[in-house]
Amino acid sequence: MSIFMAMQAALMATVAVGFAGALLAWRERPKPGSVSLTILLAGQCWWSSTLLFRVRASGIQEKILWTDVTWIGVAVLPVAWLFFSLSYTGYSEYVRKEYMLLASAIPVLTIVLGPTNEMHHLLYTDSVLLDYGGRAIIDRTPGPWFWVIAYYTYLLGLLGAIPLVSFVSSDLSIFQAQSVALLAGLVVPWVTNVAHLLGALPTSGIDPTPIAFSLSAVLFLGGLTQFRLLGTNPAPIRPARQLLFDQIEDGLVILDMDSHIININEPAAEAVGSAPSDLLGRSLDDAIPQLEDFDETQSGRTVLRPDGGPASFDVSVSEIRDPRGQMIGRVLSLHDVSEYLRQQQRLAVLNRVFRHNVRTNTQVILSQIEYLTEHNSEEHAKKAEENLVEINELSDRIRTILEIFEREREDPQPIRVENTTQDCLGTMKAEYPDASISYDGCETSAYVDRVFDDVFRNVVRNALEHNTNPEPEVWIDVECEDDAVDVTVTDNGPGIDDEEVALLSEGTETPLKHGSGLGLALIIWGVEFAGGNVTFDENEPHGTTVSVELPKLSGTG
Numbered sequence: 198m199s200i201f202m203a204m205q206a207a208l209m210a211t212v213a214v215g216f217a218g219a220l221l222a223w224r225e226r227p228k229p230g231s232v233s234l235t236i237l238l239a240g241q242c243w244w245s246s247t248l249l250f251r252v253r254a255s256g257i258q259e260k261i262l263w264t265d266v267t268w269i270g271v272a273v274l275p276v277a278w279l280f281f282s283l284s285y286t287g288y289s290e291y292v293r294k295e296y297m298l299l300a301s302a303i304p305v306l307t308i309v310l311g312p313t314n315e316m317h318h319l320l321y322t323d324s325v326l327l328d329y330g331g332r333a334i335i336d337r338t339p340g341p342w343f344w345v346i347a348y349y350t351y352l353l354g355l356l357g358a359i360p361l362v363s364f365v366s367s368d369l370s371i372f373q374a375q376s377v378a379l380l381a382g383l384v385v386p387w388v389t390n391v392a393h394l395l396g397a398l399p400t401s402g403i404d405p406t407p408i409a410f411s412l413s414a415v416l417f418l419g420g421l422t423q424f425r426l427l428g429t430n431p432a433p434i435r436p437a438r439q440l441l442f443d444q445i446e447d448g449l450v451i452l453d454m455d456s457h458i459i460n461i462n463e464p465a466a467e468a469v470g471s472a473p474s475d476l477l478g479r480s481l482d483d484a485i486p487q488l489e490d491f492d493e494t495q496s497g498r499t500v501l502r503p504d505g506g507p508a509s510f511d512v513s514v515s516e517i518r519d520p521r522g523q524m525i526g527r528v529l530s531l532h533d534v535s536e537y538l539r540q541q542q543r544l545a546v547l548n549r550v551f552r553h554n555v556r557t558n559t560q561v562i563l564s565q566i567e568y569l570t571e572h573n574s575e576e577h578a579k580k581a582e583e584n585l586v587e588i589n590e591l592s593d594r595i596r597t598i599l600e601i602f603e604r605e606r607e608d609p610q611p612i613r614v615e616n617t618t619q620d621c622l623g624t625m626k627a628e629y630p631d632a633s634i635s636y637d638g639c640e641t642s643a644y645v646d647r648v649f650d651d652v653f654r655n656v657v658r659n660a661l662e663h664n665t666n667p668e669p670e671v672w673i674d675v676e677c678e679d680d681a682v683d684v685t686v687t688d689n690g691p692g693i694d695d696e697e698v699a700l701l702s703e704g705t706e707t708p709l710k711h712g713s714g715l716g717l718a719l720i721i722w723g724v725e726f727a728g729g730n731v732t733f734d735e736n737e738p739h740g741t742t743v744s745v746e747l748p749k750l751s752g753t754g
Contacts, residue, residue, distance in 0.1 A: 611752030
């Protein structure tokens with residue numbers, strides 16, 4: 198069998214194998230890389246088919262025609278390879294129409310230059326027929342654009358190979374096998390084409406690269422059938438990592454070796470009150486000055502409070518190392534511990550009240566009982582009773598606070614503001630008949646979270662219970678806005694100690710500072726759980742103004 202017959206047989210086999218591979222790849226749609234692999238194998242079939250027709254053609258014009266249309270398959274191959282590799286390895290952010298059009302510019306121009314070569318001679322400067330063993334073979338002298346498309350083809354082949362290399366050492370053996378098969382399918386025709394261009398192959402002037410693609414097609418077929426090339430592939434790995442980076446609740450900041458921010462997710466940017474685009478490229482000290490004195494050895498103990506806001510974050514650091522163990526960067530993790538710290542604060546307040554108030558009342562009761570055993574004094578008996586009542590009231594408030602803690606885990610339950618305030622006012626007027634209580638309510642029905650019942654009762658009770666004015670007065674004003682309810686309670690009493698409010702916000706005490714009870718705590722925590730705001734201001738010349746704002750809820754009744 199002559200070399201020409203052998204090559205024709207090989208080309209027909211190449212077309213058959215490539216066509217089978219293309220059908221299998223097409224059936225795998227819409228799996229990542231399936232369409233690109235189909236186009237790649239179709240391009241290989243086109244190249245092999247046109248070469249087969251060119252070998253069989255006898256006249257120079259016919260051979261030139263088949264050479265020119267061959268460029269369709271040749272130009273398609275490198276672009277299809279690149280985007281198949283990007284899809285397969287998970288670089289889907291680059292598999293976009295604009296990038297495809299950009300990568301296809303030179304190949305498309307090459308396809309146009311083929312049939313019009315006689316006008317410009319950019320692809321070939323000359324074409325002659327040569328005789329090889331009685332067979333006419335066309336010999337075309339490459340022009341400048343020939344080398345442009347040749348080098349461009351090698352470039353896209355290299356760019357497509359780079360993402361695959363990392364999976365050769367994958368811990369998952371199937372990815373290793375797939376990557377080796379794909380890289381071999383690239384290298385074999387690549388090396389064959391280079392050897393042909395250098396004149397190192399005895400192929401009688403015929404480019405054997407399409408025949409080398411028969412091995413590539415076999416390797417791709419093996420990958421599709423034996424290694425589940427498109428069924429089990431690493432495409433989800435990179436998007437999943439990015440998804441975790443973007444959607445993880447913790448803030449993540451990636452730093453280079455010079456502590457410049459090279460990536461940051463939304464939670465981290467929100468924690469410092471900036472957009473990610475405003476932080477990228479800046480040094481850590483400049484972008485997040487609160488971490489200027491961050492000590493890596495104290496990882497997990499540094500608490501970040503951006504701009505003095507209510508949110509607090511534990512900051513920890515992890516080193517990023519390359520496969521050789523060399524550190525190439527760091528990752529800062531910002532874990533929101535605001536709720537944890539708030540719980541600590543609440544427990545500190547409860548602990549303070551138990552240690553101070555309960556202990557004090559218990560000591561008083563014991564001393565009164567001791568006195569009563571000897572003197573049977575009605576005055577001391579009444580004092581002991583008052584202390585017991587105070588302990589009972591304290592117990593009721595603690596129970597209410599614990600119930601509020603439990604409600605925090607539940608969905609908001611609306612109550613009608615007018616019903617709650619009127620019910621409370623009836624109770625307070627009965628308990629404090631000597632006090633003057635003025636009320637100005639809203640005209641429309643409004644609903645808020647049911648925690649308002651406990652909050653409002655305690656605000657009014659505090660205004661009356663601790664009012665030492667000979668003529669105690671309380672003014673209540675309720676305003677219903679579009680999305681919120683504003684309640685203002687003003688009294689003419691002695692006012693609230695600023696130190697008491699500070700203790701509730703700080704959650705700490707010293708031997709010289711003690712909180713008097715849980716009334717304020719219940720108000721502050723209840724409003725906080727309902728997503729509202731509360732402020733305490735002085736009422737000139739005497740008294741306190743407590744302003745509560747709660748978000749409106751939808752409700753009926």
